[in-house]
Amino acid sequence: MRKNGLMTIILVVTLLFLSSPIYAVMPTNKGPKTSSADLQITFSLPDTCVDDDWVGLPPGTNVTFPGDTDPHTIGTDAFPTINAAFAATSANATIYVAPGAYNESLTITKAIRIVGSGKGTDPTQDTVITSLVSHAFILQSGNVTIENLSITTNNRPTNGNAIHTNMATPNLTFRNLYIYRCSYGMFFDYNSSTANVVVADCDMINNINVGIYFFKNDGLRLSVACNNILVERCNFINMGYGFYVCTPHLPPPPMRINDFTNLTMRDCVFQNLSYKAMYFEKLSNAIFDSLTITNTGYWPGYGSPYGLELNLKYGDFSNILINNCVLTRCGNTHATNGMALGIKGRSDNAYSANPATLSGVTISGCVIQDSIRGINIDNSVYNVSILDTIVRNCSYGLNAIGTVGLVVRRCAFLSNMVAYPPYSSYANTYGIGISGRLYPNSTTGPLWQPSDAVIESSIFCGNTNAALVNIDEMFNVAQYGFESSKIDARRNWWGSNSGPSGFGPGNGDPIGPSGIKYRPWIVMRIRALSSSIVVGGYSTPVIVDFHSDFDGGTVSPDILDGILTVELSTNLGLINGGTSTILLINGGGASATLTSGEIIGLADLRAVSIQSPSGEPAQAEVQIVGEVNLQLRKWVKKSTCNIDEKAVFYVSVSNAGTVDAINVILYDNFPNELVYDTSRPTGAQGINGVKFEIGRLKIGETRTFEIVFKLNKGIQFPGNNLTVINNASCTATNSYTGKITGAKASASMMYVKSIPSPDFTITAKWNGLDTRTSTIESGKELELGVKVEGGQFPCDVTVDWGDGKDDLNTLDGSTETSFKHSWTSGEYVVTITATDAYARTRTITRKITVK
Numbered sequence: 140m141r142k143n144g145l146m147t148i149i150l151v152v153t154l155l156f157l158s159s160p161i162y163a164v165m166p167t168n169k170g171p172k173t174s175s176a177d178l179q180i181t182f183s184l185p186d187t188c189v190d191d192d193w194v195g196l197p198p199g200t201n202v203t204f205p206g207d208t209d210p211h212t213i214g215t216d217a218f219p220t221i222n223a224a225f226a227a228t229s230a231n232a233t234i235y236v237a238p239g240a241y242n243e244s245l246t247i248t249k250a251i252r253i254v255g256s257g258k259g260t261d262p263t264q265d266t267v268i269t270s271l272v273s274h275a276f277i278l279q280s281g282n283v284t285i286e287n288l289s290i291t292t293n294n295r296p297t298n299g300n301a302i303h304t305n306m307a308t309p310n311l312t313f314r315n316l317y318i319y320r321c322s323y324g325m326f327f328d329y330n331s332s333t334a335n336v337v338v339a340d341c342d343m344i345n346n347i348n349v350g351i352y353f354f355k356n357d358g359l360r361l362s363v364a365c366n367n368i369l370v371e372r373c374n375f376i377n378m379g380y381g382f383y384v385c386t387p388h389l390p391p392p393p394m395r396i397n398d399f400t401n402l403t404m405r406d407c408v409f410q411n412l413s414y415k416a417m418y419f420e421k422l423s424n425a426i427f428d429s430l431t432i433t434n435t436g437y438w439p440g441y442g443s444p445y446g447l448e449l450n451l452k453y454g455d456f457s458n459i460l461i462n463n464c465v466l467t468r469c470g471n472t473h474a475t476n477g478m479a480l481g482i483k484g485r486s487d488n489a490y491s492a493n494p495a496t497l498s499g500v501t502i503s504g505c506v507i508q509d510s511i512r513g514i515n516i517d518n519s520v521y522n523v524s525i526l527d528t529i530v531r532n533c534s535y536g537l538n539a540i541g542t543v544g545l546v547v548r549r550c551a552f553l554s555n556m557v558a559y560p561p562y563s564s565y566a567n568t569y570g571i572g573i574s575g576r577l578y579p580n581s582t583t584g585p586l587w588q589p590s591d592a593v594i595e596s597s598i599f600c601g602n603t604n605a606a607l608v609n610i611d612e613m614f615n616v617a618q619y620g621f622e623s624s625k626i627d628a629r630r631n632w633w634g635s636n637s638g639p640s641g642f643g644p645g646n647g648d649p650i651g652p653s654g655i656k657y658r659p660w661i662v663m664r665i666r667a668l669s670s671s672i673v674v675g676g677y678s679t680p681v682i683v684d685f686h687s688d689f690d691g692g693t694v695s696p697d698i699l700d701g702i703l704t705v706e707l708s709t710n711l712g713l714i715n716g717g718t719s720t721i722l723l724i725n726g727g728g729a730s731a732t733l734t735s736g737e738i739i740g741l742a743d744l745r746a747v748s749i750q751s752p753s754g755e756p757a758q759a760e761v762q763i764v765g766e767v768n769l770q771l772r773k774w775v776k777k778s779t780c781n782i783d784e785k786a787v788f789y790v791s792v793s794n795a796g797t798v799d800a801i802n803v804i805l806y807d808n809f810p811n812e813l814v815y816d817t818s819r820p821t822g823a824q825g826i827n828g829v830k831f832e833i834g835r836l837k838i839g840e841t842r843t844f845e846i847v848f849k850l851n852k853g854i855q856f857p858g859n860n861l862t863v864i865n866n867a868s869c870t871a872t873n874s875y876t877g878k879i880t881g882a883k884a885s886a887s888m889m890y891v892k893s894i895p896s897p898d899f900t901i902t903a904k905w906n907g908l909d910t911r912t913s914t915i916e917s918g919k920e921l922e923l924g925v926k927v928e929g930g931q932f933p934c935d936v937t938v939d940w941g942d943g944k945d946d947l948n949t950l951d952g953s954t955e956t957s958f959k960h961s962w963t964s965g966e967y968v969v970t971i972t973a974t975d976a977y978a979r980t981r982t983i984t985r986k987i988t989v990k
Contacts (some may be wrong), residue, residue: 185229186216191239191262193219205237205256221245221253221268236266236288244270246277255288258317258342265289270299275321278304281311289317296347300326309334316341324350324378333365342374343381350375353384353399364398374408375416381409381435382417386452395493396454400424407431413438415445416469420452427461436470436477444470446479446510451495456484459500469510478512479533484519491579498522508532513555516542518576525550529702535569536602541576545592551702553750554601570602570648573624574610587616590624596661596695598703599648600634600750605641606648609655623654630688632661632703634751638689647754659688663705663757665744667733671762671876672712674735674797679761681714683707683746684728700725704749707731711742711763721749735763739798739875765798765838767873771882773865778935779889779978782850786813786888790867791843794836800871800880803833805844808866812890813848820844836871850890861890891977899930901973901981914988915962923958923971930975937974941967941987962989 188204188211196202198214211217218224222243224234230249240262245253255266266288268275275290285302292299299322302313308327314337318324324343327333333353343350350373353365365384375381384399399421405428409416412435419425427447436444446469449459461480470477480502486494498521505528507513513530514537516523522544530536531553539545552570575589589611599606611623628650637645638660642653650657664687669679683705686694701723708719715731722729733742742763747756769792776787790807794800808828809815815824822829822844833842846865854861865888870881904924908915915921925936925948933951940946940960948956971983 184216186233186235187218187224187228188216188235188237189218189221189224189241190237191219191241192237193217195219204235225251231282238262238264238266240267240269242269242271244273244275244277246279247283248279250280250282252284252286253288254284254286258287258289258315260289260317267291269293273298274300274303274326276302278302278308278311279306281307281309283308283310284312284314285316286312286314287316289319291318291320292322294320294322294347296322298322299347300324301346302326304328304333307333311335312337312339313341314339318343318350319345321346323348323352325352327351327353327365328355335367336365336369338368338370338373340372342376343378344374344376346378348378349380349383350378351382352380355386364400366398366400368402370402370404370407372406374410375412376408376410377412379413380415380418381412383415384419384421386420396421396452397423397456398454402426403428405429409433409435409446412436414441415443415448417447418445419449421454421456422449422451422459423456424458425460427459428463430464432464432466432469432479434468437468437472439472441472442476444473444477445481446470448481448483449497450481450483450485451497452485452490453493454495456495456497457499459497461500461502461505463504465506465508466510467506467508469507471509471511474511474534477510478515479507479510480513481515481517482520482523483517486519486578487517487576488579490518494519494578496521500524501526502528504528506531507536513537516540516545519578524548527700529553530555530570535572537571539571539573539590539592541574541578541588542590542592543588545573545590547571547592547594547597549596549700551598551600552602552606553598553702556601556603568602569605569608570599571606572608572610573626575616575621575624577621587621589622590626592624592626592628594626594628595630597631598634598750599631599639600703600748600754602648605650606633606639607650607655607657609651609653612652612654626655628655628657629659630661630692630694631657632663632685632748633657633754634748635754636662636689636757637755645755647751659690659692661685661694662687662689663746663748665707665746665757665759667744667759667761669761671764672733672735673766674737674739674763676734676736678732678734680730681707681733681744681759681761682728682730683722683724683757685724686727694727700727705729705746706749706752707744707746709733709742709744711738711740712736712761714744733761739763739765762876764876765873766796767794767798767800767871767878767880768796769793769800769869769871769880769882770795771867771869771884773867773884773886775865775886775888777888777978778974779891779976780850781978782890782892785816786848786850786863786890788846788848788865788886788888789843790846790884790886791841792833792836792869792882793841794838794871797838799838799874800836801834801874802872803836803869804871805831805833805842805867805869807831807844807846808868810848810863810865812851812854812861812863813865814851816847816849818844818846835874856890856892859892863888863890889976899934899973899975899979899981900928901936901971901983902926902928903971903983903985905985908987912988913986914990917964917989918961920959920961923960923969924955925957925971925973926955927973927975928954930973930979931977932975934973934975937972939970939972941969962987964989 200213201210233252236255238256257265259265268290290301301318301321302325305328400423402425409432416432416435432446446466466479469479484495484497496519500523503526507530513533517540524546529551536552536555556568578586633639633647635647639647639650641649642651666682703724742761744759745756773790822831866885906922937947
């Protein structure tokens with residue numbers, strides 16, 4: 140770029156005028172150009188290079204190109220303008236253009252590749268092309284690539300296109316371009332075939348008319364082929380149209396047309412377009428994938444504002460896929476003609492002389508929302524599948540007129556009842572409207588074509604005026620001798636388990652007035668894996684699903700995925716930690732967890748669709764019950780008795796459960812070695828045992844019984860000792876459920892004929908205690924070691940710590956044990972007692988002062 144003052148002033152003014160909110164404006168003091176590491180240029184002859192800094196240098200001057208350390212020569216492979224480089228560059232070579240501001244246009248007459256340094260508007264790092272008198276690039280050859288630069292014509296409406304061609308130009312690639320403030324971004328005014336066009340990573344923003352325009356204006360009404368067009372990752376913002384394809388204009392051409400084929404458009408954004416995002420008058424074998432279309436058709440007074448319109452004419456067209464696209468706020472300035480997606484094969488009125496047809500349209504995985512109308516299908520369109528698509532908050536979701544072979548599956552039509560201002564009185568608000576089409580036919584007279592539609596596994600919620608309308612029945616077409624459209628709408632969810640309202644029997648979304656098959660409809664169910672759970676934090680999984688219809692049939696589990704939300708609530712316990720929870724339905728269902736609290740009763744579960752809260756809910760019940768937990772314990776007063784002593788057994792029964800136990804019966808079995816003596820309280824003695832009828836045992840209550848026996852004098856000892864086992868059992872009934880539960884326990888003791896010697900002794904070791912003063916600090920832990928010598932094992936060692944607490948260890952095979960304890964301040968008497976297998980006891984007592 141020239142550094143003189145005049146050029147600097149012109150450049151600054153030009154760039155300020157061209158500034159866009161997308162890119163930065165060039166600073167008045169131009170800095171260094173982009174480094175070689177950024178450009179990553181690799182030259183090979185016969186490639187050439189361009190830099191506006193070389194203006195005025197004489198031929199033969201050696202220069203270097205930004206990003207390339209090798210020398211180049213002015214007039215040989217280095218030039219100050221793109222036109223000069225193009226004239227000197229061989230066909231099929233590459234022209235590299237340095238950062239800078241280039242005020243020129245170029246007519247391309249040979250295969251060439253032009254590569255800029257960036258598509259911004261800062262000449263210090265981007266290649267900025269400004270055409271002041273003509274189209275920026277005029278293509279008169281195929282095999283052309285233009286990439287990595289920005290183009291503007293300063294909003295010139297005439298001869299102001301960024302890319303313009305009016306002849307056969309196959310094999311074109313446009314990549315990483317920023318086209319702004321032009322008349323048209325890319326204008327294909329073709330006279331012969333155009334094939335293999337790639338437009339990738341381009342931004343077309345703030346242009347006057349259309350981003351990409353395919354136009355044929357020929358007096359002979361001829362049409363030529365365009366095929367294999369790929370548009371990906373592009374942005375079309377702030378223009379009249381994003382993409383436009385037209386046929387020869389009326390009057391209709393004499394031939395059939397089907398010559399715009401194999402279009403793929405994916406991952407593109409269309410935003411703030413005055414009239415339409417895309418418009419086609421001819422198209423076959425097209426894929427629209429992952430497009431975002433927002434706020435299109437907003438120009439006041441425009442008669443047909445759309446998001447995407449297929450208005451096909453004069454031919455037989457086929458195979459259109461619209462996949463994973465989102466259309467929002469489309470056509471909101473016209474109550475009757477504005478819509479997000481319109482599809483027609485024109486055979487009505489003036490088009491009947493050379494009618495068009497369209498067959499094989501698939502709309503899949505799309506979201507269409509907040510628009511005057513959602514989808515409109517009209518005029519000779521056949522075999523249309525709408526799958527896994529959401530249409531919400533429109534005046535109507537889908538309008539199909541004379542459509543044969545319409546399938547709507549796994550779709551959602553939500554709250555399509557919006558009458559947009561200033562059309563608040565507009566009455567056609569419904570989810571789906573189906574009708575026939577009357578076509579003019581000068582040879583045979585009027586032709587009536589009813590629609591044929593199958594609608595299944597879909598959601599209709601919040602369409603308060605109507606979910607599904609048979610428009611033929613509304614207008615009673617039978618009175619004109621016409622057949623009404625056929626609508627099979629079985630196995631759909633109408634927002635209520637009672638089914639659709641209107642022509643249907645329930646209180647879901649209305650349908651009608653007649654001529655619709657709607658039964659069976661899908662119903663919502665609640666299923667708890669357990670019919671009852673116990674109080675106190677027990678739980679069961681709860682499933683809400685849509686896998687059944689009203690007549691008990693099975694529905695595919697993939698229905699309603701990721702669309703429908705359900706509020707599941709309970710009046711008792713907690714559902715997912717609260718009294719209610721919101722569930723998103725996937726795989727035809729969703730799960731939650733019901734957890735019991737501390738209240739016994741019947742949990743009433745209710746599920747209602749968030750999209751239709753007034754619909755009849757699904758209901759289920761789970762009993763929250765208490766549980767009886769019997770704890771039976773049995774022990775002896777003395778583990779060893781002489782033959783003249785009585786054996787004393789104790790048994791206690793406790794209810795550690797969460798509900799009262801009733802009909803509690805305790806039964807103690809008599810050992811064969813013993814003879815029953817007494818019991819306290821007194822029980823009912825039988826031949827083999829004694830029975831205690833307790834009755835009700837409350838939560839947390841414990842009852843204890845004592846049973847006394849004498850040794851059966853007729854029993855023979857196997858040696859010096861006789862071991863006796865006493866068994867007890869208990870049964871009880873749950874006072875709430877009637878469930879019977881039980882428990883068992885046993886205890887043993889030993890009778891001895893004589894106690895052998897030697898006698899035994901115990902010693903204690905007081906670790907942590909000042910044994911001289913018998914004191915210890917408050918909170919400090921005492922470690923007490925006890926050693927037993929002699930005696931008969933097993934031997935029980937108990938420690939009474941003097942503070943109401945005691946510990947017990949049993950020695951069997953070992954002669955030593957240890958205990959740990961601490962106290963608060965005070966005086967305590969610690970008692971250590973050892974009892975051997977012959978019931979001999981030894982005791983150590985010590986008074987301890989805790990400071």
